[in-house]
Amino acid sequence: MNYQQIVDLLGPRAEGLLTHVCTTVPKQQLHLPGADFIDRVVSHSNRSPQVLRSLQSLFDHGRLGGTGYLSILPVDQGIEHSAAASFAPNPIYFDPENIVKLAIEGGCNAVASTFGVLASVARKYAHKIPFIVKLNHNELLTYPNKFNQIMFGSVDEAWNLGATAVGATIYFGSEESNDQIIQVAEAFERAHELGMATVLWCYLRNSAFKKDGVDYHVSADMTGQANHLGVTLQADIIKQKLPECNGGFKAIGFSKTNEKVYTELSTKNPIDLTRYQLLNCYNGRAGLINSGGASMGAGDLGEAAFTAVVNKRAGGMGLISGRKAFQRPMKEGIALLNTIQDVYKCRQITVA
Template identity: 35%
Template sequence: MSITPEVKAILDLYESDNPGTKANLARILNHGRLGGTGKLIILPVDQGLEHGPARSFYPNPAGYDPQYHYKLAIDGGFSAFAAPLGMLETGAATFAGQIPTILKMNSSNSWSSVNDQAVTSCVGDALRLGCSAVGFTIYPGSDIIFEQIEEFRHIAAEAKRCGLATVIWAYPRGGRLTKRGETALDVSAYAVHIAAQIGGHIIKVKLPTSHIEQPEAIPAYSGKDWAPLANRVSHIMESAFAGRRMVVFSGGEAKTPDELFKEAEAIRDGGGFGSIMGRNVFQRSREEALELVDKIVEIYKKKD
């Protein structure tokens, strides 16, 4: 596939990266039904490890089979499929070359009381499995954020040296943050900026609320209308080096199709790069999931 002007403009933003890394970014940007548009829709399935298989897959038992998710990502026309080591290993040969994959390299579980994640794979695994990128979660605000940043620094340096792209899951929590503050506009913007500063090519963040958590940040946010979600998305993009880094927004907890469509419209209108949706896709039946993705693709293509 040739490089479209939209994809070339994005690749040009990553000035320090080698041809291998840019080629892998191009693989993701050129793949699927949004290929070449500069927009992304990514299927992440790390919830089985994070929350347990029953909580993740009981609404749609087909999801217990890892290859179901490979097929869903391919048939849905996703830009990429992200999952931990074990899940990717189950279909690496069967689906080789059919969709770009992202190896999620660290994970937690719902029993832990610590805001941390264990590194469960390595860059060598990503190369062995033919992945286009590695993924890594950080918890800005947590007491262990500095250790996580140092872990990512080593992983990112090796990945980029090997021509892989990096994807950061930036989830503020812990420390002095309140529960409400985890998705506050100022906190989300700060988390995205941290992820950009430590070298993430693609950054995943939750959609922010209009709440401002930090008293010191209130003056910077006063006098502006943060009620429209598109305005909040625009500020998140501003915080990602004025839009020089790709930010995709997670679907989060289960929502109605109309809620997801409105979010996609706001992401599009606010200049976001797209959606990264897991449970809102794979917990629906295959038919419902594909219909949902069809509409979201149309929204990002502005076919309202």
């Protein structure tokens, strides 16, 4: 897919996104993705040579190999959203092998999934595409549902099945978040000891975060703080939802903030809101990947391109998109993943 095709996919949003100049945080202050990102940024940290090798293997795989950008297929929704809701639209993905095949055929850097999915095909595929084992999940069979993340296995078992990295979710703001922070901190420490990279889903969960019809779970200021907590836990890569608003702290009236967050460090432009998320990832020392969101049908290709353009122009490291890809025929899922990757491969789409 070339530049003009991406412009066509973006439609009327194209000009505002592709010509935007960021005047909040200059790109010169950021640690931007690139082929030399491990040498330029990560090698100065406390990460061991084993972890550096694992991260490099993520960056070197798939259609984006050698660019410093990541395209990851995440399929943990069978637990997070129930198998029925996730796989009934396309039942071939009840079989874990097809999940891994989609990631490989789609040119992804890695596949992120559950212990069960990756263990079931580990001997066939662990050496063919990097595995990211998702350690914890919020299962939906408890009634009433809880905002809790439960460890489904150990870091050592993830290493045994050939994982390059481990992933975990923390529901910041939930009643259970303190326990999740402690568990994930311990798990990430062990993962680094074993030489694996770490990816943290930095999500917010609290019914009070919705107010006056606005969902502040996706506000730039609050997701930014979640990211900052994530890098404090030494996550190598932060996964976050694309911001859709700002001012959550002020609207809900809790925690602490500063007016400059809203007047100087961000605007209403989604690129600037996402750059504020990146600012909280130590200016990009930890890579920011945004999630692709739910499948909405016919408009998924355009939405995927939109999210990729926003992330890339903000200075982010890539996209982690699942349902938009696996809830459709495999050929169409591959095309969607390739569209995302083409945004990052396109030299005409630059950091704002």
